[in-house]
């Protein structure tokens with residue numbers, strides 16, 4: 001499964017970003033996993049706990065995902081359609097000539113930090 005290595009890279013990046021910002025706890029990370037990225041969210045969910053094991057900064061952290069739709073523009077009839085739902089074929093004219101407009105991205109979108117406990121006022 002290639003998901004585990006990209007997930008590891010995203011977790012490394014989140015960890016490094018937290019360290020660079022003197023953050024000691026991460027509450028969640030959000031991954032953007034496009035429908036056409038070739039990655040399946042179910043595997044990220046499955047491996048997240050494994051990848052964050054032995055990383056105290058991620059203790060109790062949550063994995064969130066957003067799944068941008070894979071949109072295609074038909075180059076023959078100029079219809080816009082969802083590439084996944086239509087299996088890569090224009091539902092209007094049946095052409096497979098298309099330009100992919102989105103949904104191919106995989107990225108670390110957001111890192112949620114746990115706010116440090118406020119220091120007592122005196």
Ligand SMILES: [Zn+2]
Pocket residue numbers: 074075076077078079090091092093094095
């Ligand atoms: Zn078409």
